[in-house]
Amino acid sequence: MTTPLIQISGLEKAFSTDESWLNQWRLQQGKIKRRKDNVHALNGVNLTINQGETLCVVGETGCGKSTLARVIMGLTPPSAGEIYYLDQRIDQLNDKERMFFRRRMQMVFQNPYASLNPRMTVYQTLSEPIAFHNPQLSRYEIDEQIEVLLESVGISATSSDHYPHEFSGGQRQRISLARALSVEPDFIVADEPLSALDVSVQAQVLNLMMDKQEERNLSYLFITHDLAVVEHFATRVAVMYLGRVCELASTTTLFDYPKHPYTQALLSAIPRLDSNTAQPIRLIGEVPTPIEKPIGCVFQARCPYANQRCYESSPKMILQSDASSVACHAVEEGRL
Amino acid sequence: MNLLSVSNLNVSFRLKHQDLAALIDISFTLNRGERIAIVGESGAGKSVLGFSIVNLIGKPGHIESGSIKLENKELTTMNLRQLQEVRGKRIAMIFQDPMMTLNPVITIGDQLVETIRSHTKISYKDARNIAIEKLHHVQISSAEKRFYQYPHELSGGMRQRVIIASVLLLNPDIIIADEPTTALDVTIQAEILQLLLTICRDNGVALVLISHDLGVVSKVAERTLVMYAGRVVEEGPTLEIINDPQHPYTQGLLNALPQMTLPGQRLNQIKGNMPSLAERPTGCAFHPRCPYATPRCKQEQPGFIHSGESSVACFMVEDMLSEFADQSDQEVNE
Amino acid sequence: MRHLKKDLIHPTSVSRWSHIWSGFIGDKLAVLSLVIFVFYCLFALMAPLVAPFDINDPAFMDLMNAEIAPSWISNDSRFLLGTDAQGRDLLSVILYGTRLSLTIGVCAVLIQATLGICIGLVAGYSGGRVDNFLMRCADIQLSFSTMMVAIVFLAIFQSLFGIAMYQQLAMIILILVIGLTEWPLFARTIRASVLAEKQKEYVDAARVMGISSKRIMFRHILPNTLSPVLVIFTVQIANAIVAEAALSFLGLGMPATEPSLGSLISAGFSYMFAGSWWICVIPSLTLIVLILVMNLLGDWLRDHLNPRVYKD
Numbered sequence: 018m019t020t021p022l023i024q025i026s027g028l029e030k031a032f033s034t035d036e037s038w039l040n041q042w043r044l045q046q047g048k049i050k051r052r053k054d055n056v057h058a059l060n061g062v063n064l065t066i067n068q069g070e071t072l073c074v075v076g077e078t079g080c081g082k083s084t085l086a087r088v089i090m091g092l093t094p095p096s097a098g099e100i101y102y103l104d105q106r107i108d109q110l111n112d113k114e115r116m117f118f119r120r121r122m123q124m125v126f127q128n129p130y131a132s133l134n135p136r137m138t139v140y141q142t143l144s145e146p147i148a149f150h151n152p153q154l155s156r157y158e159i160d161e162q163i164e165v166l167l168e169s170v171g172i173s174a175t176s177s178d179h180y181p182h183e184f185s186g187g188q189r190q191r192i193s194l195a196r197a198l199s200v201e202p203d204f205i206v207a208d209e210p211l212s213a214l215d216v217s218v219q220a221q222v223l224n225l226m227m228d229k230q231e232e233r234n235l236s237y238l239f240i241t242h243d244l245a246v247v248e249h250f251a252t253r254v255a256v257m258y259l260g261r262v263c264e265l266a267s268t269t270t271l272f273d274y275p276k277h278p279y280t281q282a283l284l285s286a287i288p289r290l291d292s293n294t295a296q297p298i299r300l301i302g303e304v305p306t307p308i309e310k311p312i313g314c315v316f317q318a319r320c321p322y323a324n325q326r327c328y329e330s331s332p333k334m335i336l337q338s339d340a341s342s343v344a345c346h347a348v349e350e351g352r353l
Numbered sequence: 354m355n356l357l358s359v360s361n362l363n364v365s366f367r368l369k370h371q372d373l374a375a376l377i378d379i380s381f382t383l384n385r386g387e388r389i390a391i392v393g394e395s396g397a398g399k400s401v402l403g404f405s406i407v408n409l410i411g412k413p414g415h416i417e418s419g420s421i422k423l424e425n426k427e428l429t430t431m432n433l434r435q436l437q438e439v440r441g442k443r444i445a446m447i448f449q450d451p452m453m454t455l456n457p458v459i460t461i462g463d464q465l466v467e468t469i470r471s472h473t474k475i476s477y478k479d480a481r482n483i484a485i486e487k488l489h490h491v492q493i494s495s496a497e498k499r500f501y502q503y504p505h506e507l508s509g510g511m512r513q514r515v516i517i518a519s520v521l522l523l524n525p526d527i528i529i530a531d532e533p534t535t536a537l538d539v540t541i542q543a544e545i546l547q548l549l550l551t552i553c554r555d556n557g558v559a560l561v562l563i564s565h566d567l568g569v570v571s572k573v574a575e576r577t578l579v580m581y582a583g584r585v586v587e588e589g590p591t592l593e594i595i596n597d598p599q600h601p602y603t604q605g606l607l608n609a610l611p612q613m614t615l616p617g618q619r620l621n622q623i624k625g626n627m628p629s630l631a632e633r634p635t636g637c638a639f640h641p642r643c644p645y646a647t648p649r650c651k652q653e654q655p656g657f658i659h660s661g662e663s664s665v666a667c668f669m670v671e672d673m674l675s676e677f678a679d680q681s682d683q684e685v686n687e
Numbered sequence: 688m689r690h691l692k693k694d695l696i697h698p699t700s701v702s703r704w705s706h707i708w709s710g711f712i713g714d715k716l717a718v719l720s721l722v723i724f725v726f727y728c729l730f731a732l733m734a735p736l737v738a739p740f741d742i743n744d745p746a747f748m749d750l751m752n753a754e755i756a757p758s759w760i761s762n763d764s765r766f767l768l769g770t771d772a773q774g775r776d777l778l779s780v781i782l783y784g785t786r787l788s789l790t791i792g793v794c795a796v797l798i799q800a801t802l803g804i805c806i807g808l809v810a811g812y813s814g815g816r817v818d819n820f821l822m823r824c825a826d827i828q829l830s831f832s833t834m835m836v837a838i839v840f841l842a843i844f845q846s847l848f849g850i851a852m853y854q855q856l857a858m859i860i861l862i863l864v865i866g867l868t869e870w871p872l873f874a875r876t877i878r879a880s881v882l883a884e885k886q887k888e889y890v891d892a893a894r895v896m897g898i899s900s901k902r903i904m905f906r907h908i909l910p911n912t913l914s915p916v917l918v919i920f921t922v923q924i925a926n927a928i929v930a931e932a933a934l935s936f937l938g939l940g941m942p943a944t945e946p947s948l949g950s951l952i953s954a955g956f957s958y959m960f961a962g963s964w965w966i967c968v969i970p971s972l973t974l975i976v977l978i979l980v981m982n983l984l985g986d987w988l989r990d991h992l993n994p995r996v997y998k999d
Contacts, residue, residue, distance in 0.1 A: 077538035077539065077540065077541075078509075078538050087891075090895050091895075092891055092894060092895065112897070112899075115897065116897050119895065119896060119897035120897075122895075123895060123896075124891070124892065124895045126888035126891065126892060127888070128888055131887040131888045131889060132887075132888035132889050132891075132892055133889055133892075134889040134893075134907055134910075134911070135889075135911060136910040136911055137907075137910075145893075145896070145898070146896045146898075149896065149897070149898060150896075150897075185626045187626060188626075193892070196892065200896070215394035215395055215565065215627070216394065216565065216566075216567075216606055216609050216610065217394060217605060217606060217609045217622065217623040218394075218626065219609070220609035220611075220620035220621065220622035220623070221622045221624075223611070223620055224619050224620050224622055227617075227619065228619075242538065242539060244539065245568075245610065245611045245612050246611050248611065248612065248616060249611035249612070249614065249616050249617075249620070250611070250616075250617075268616065269616075282540055283539060283540060285543075286539045286540045286542065286543035287539060287568065288542070288543070288546070288566065288568030288569045288571065288572050289568055289571075289612070290567060290568055290571050290595050290607075290610070290612070297540070297543040297544075297547070299544065300540055370709075
């Protein structure tokens with residue numbers, strides 16, 4: 018088997034909630050102690066991304082999917098765990114050592130209105146990374162590259178002197194993609210790139226992303242909450258809940274035979290056009306904030322099948338007969 | 354008699370140099386207990402329509418002409434006091450962001466009690482009981498505890514439930530919900546939609562749902578209006594619009610959904626973007642993006658024609674229908 | 688795949704500056720303020736050319752001409768605005784004084800802005816302990832009022848190096864004192880905008896590209912935080928001119944031989960009730976109009992550079 022492009026193992030990230038150092042001192046049983054409250058955004062995530070595939074990460078607000086993207090891109094340091102890019106560990110590198118991987122891994126952001134610098138023209142936005150990573154290029158060669166790049170994402174090269182506010186949301190997202198492609202990466206993390214766009218424009222951007230994947234053999238880590246897009250676009254899907262991956266399967270398997278109770282609830286909740294879909298499975302309560310590192314299964318509080326074991330020990334990812342992996346005691350025991 | 358009837362409504366934004374028409378010639382009716390949806394992309398004017406119904410449209414917006422009648426009271430000519438009466442008691446609004454309506458520094462209980470007591474004279478204690486009952490009604494767990502919490506202590510879904518509870522306090526006839534679930538997660542969205550649906554059904558409240566998501570609309574609304582660039586382009590029963598869209602824009606919108614193409618295939622995109630208010634094309638506003646556009650579409654605005662139970666503003670549909678009618682005439686003659 | 692030429696997207700051009708400009712032209716008060724301000728600046732710049740008398744000419748000071756009322760009262764056509772106690776032509780002195788006041792104001796604010804912008808950027812972008820340290824320094828600085836620091840510093844300087852030395856260096860010292868005491872205002876404003884901008888995704892995008900922090904701070908974030916700075920800049924120049932005038936009035940500013948507007952007012956004040964009101968009133972009016980105009984411009988800028996108006 019070939020080495021996967023990206024390999025993530027045991028990734029954890031905890032954010033401190035107390036901003037002030039002074040607030041961390043508490044009186045506990047007559048003694049003053051320093052205590053930090055942490056929010057555990059990632060609790061041991063294991064994932065691999067193969068060359069040329071699209072791995073979609075789905076989950077609700079607060080499940081840690083955006084944190085995952087930021088940790089992989091080195092925007093936030095992980096608390097524990099390892100990230101490999103083709104067998105080279107990248108999570109502990111400093112800025113200088115990371116430079117090589119910056120060219121290989123790029124990111125497209127959620128908000129097209131905030132992800133382009135409003136005071137830089139399209140030309141400046143694109144020429145900066147190109148010139149930065151290819152200092153040997155002459156000005157003329159850079160201009161030529163930008164022209165090709167812009168036209169390849171469907172933006173007229175004559176508009177390179179315009180500022181971002183003169184473009185619509187979909188057009189800005191194309192420019193964002195052009196910026197990510199400008200350093201010729203082979204892996205792109207896309208953090209909800211469609212959620213701020215209208216349906217008809219979503220289709221344009223999604224088509225463009227698929228074209229680019231075909232053209233350049235790109236791999237995507239595509240983070241979204243829109244399951245319809247996932248079904249269309251993903252090679253494999255990872256479902257996340259409270260900082261853990263609870264199910265990982267190929268797209269068709271996941272949509273046809275969802276196994277984890279959370280995946281089932283999630284799938285049943287999509288408002289579909291056809292009127293004869295089943296009633297959504299109601300989950301009890303809302304997503305809790307993971308202040309304490311959870312003992313047992315992360316989904317226990319809302320799971321209709323939870324038993325004593327689910328409260329005590331956390332389930333491991335277990336490979337199923339149809340090549341999907343599920344972290345659920347109920348599935349393992351055949352209760353489901 | 355119709356509960357609400359909007360006819361030939363024109364709304365424009367009066368700017369320094371020009372007037373921009375935001376809504377053009379909008380007409381529709383709403384019956385008691387009916388649920389309709391207004392669908393469109395951002396910039397189509399659907400939120401402006403929602404605000405215009407309660408005459409809440411802020412400056413520089415302005416209702417140019419047309420009438421909005423609630424039963425037989427004309428809303429466009431009402432003074433502020435009469436309007437406020439209507440806004441709270443007869444027509445209620447739910448927004449995408451619950452924090453637009455909730456005051457962040459007052460407990461949700463006090464906000465609910467204040468709403469009740471400003472309209473009916475009862476003691477705090479009675480009002481509290483009514484409020485808690487309504488919180489139970491919208492399926493908020495441990496309502497007694499929530500009563501004393503501040504809005505920021507609740508999750509987004511919970512806040513939206515509180516808003517629905519506060520709307521219910523005054524027993525309105527119409528609820529206008531502007532993208533009520535857009536900011537919520539899928540599982541929560543499903544619950545809130547279900548809640549809205551049952552509440553409207555049980556209390557006989559009419560609902561105007563404003564949304565960009567046809568999936569959401571298909572779950573809730575009986576009738577749907579599709580808007581494009583300030584006009585209604587298609588109107589009809591929701592199921593008919595989804596299963597048999599007539600207007601090329603509606604067709605394009607539905608075809609662009611990922612579930613309409615096989616996985617891995619290119620999606621059917623509509624080329625171009627929705628024009629901004631300032632640069633609305635002449636004739637049918639959709640013609641630059643329409644695959645069936647003819648020279649006539651560039652010059653004339655199509656009127657509404659009936660096709661089945663829907664009505665559509667499109668020359669292509671009009672031509673097709675008249676051809677069809679001619680053929681059947683000929684058949685009869687033969 | 689390259690797209691076909693006809694499918695390529697051309698943006699719709701809406702220029703922000705032309706929009707602001709058309710708004711500006713529509714606002715009569717703003718236009719009037721700008722016209723008056725430009726008028727001030729031009730006259731200050733061209734003082735040696737416009738002034739009817741050369742201030743450095745030894746013949747300029749002639750006690751024979753002392754305390755002549757403005758021409759419309761005294762009918763003395765030589766001195767349009769009259770003369771002061773030393774017999775200097777008031778118009779020329781005011782022109783030179785305005786020039787001096789404006790120079791001190793602009794230079795002092797340039798120092799404030801440079802210091803404040805750098806400190807604010809570093810504090811906001813680095814966050815954590817660096818931020819805490821720099822902002823506490825700003826708090827300490829702010830807790831001493833500018834006037835207090837200036838008075839103490841200038842008094843010590845005068846007694847250490849003597850009046851003669853002080854009169855030579857007065858301008859530079861004034862600029863430095865006013866410049867160094869008010870940087871926290873800029874630092875705080877910049878820091879607040881940097882904190883907001885830092886959250887935006889374009890900063891992350893630049894970091895993902897591997898661009899250095901220094902470049903991100905100055906090339907990416909700084910241009911997006913400049914609108915509030917522009918507003919404070921205008922208002923602070925007005926404040927600096929007032930501070931200089933106040934110090935001069937207290938006798939700690941510009942010497943009488945090189946009068947700024949403040950020292951003119953101060954010198955004229957003693958003649959106020961002796962009948963020669965114009966020596967004090969005319970420079971005061973000049974100062975008041977200048978400050979008013981600058982504050983009006985600052986207010987207008989604040990209202991119109993407000994990013995909410997240009998929310999895309």
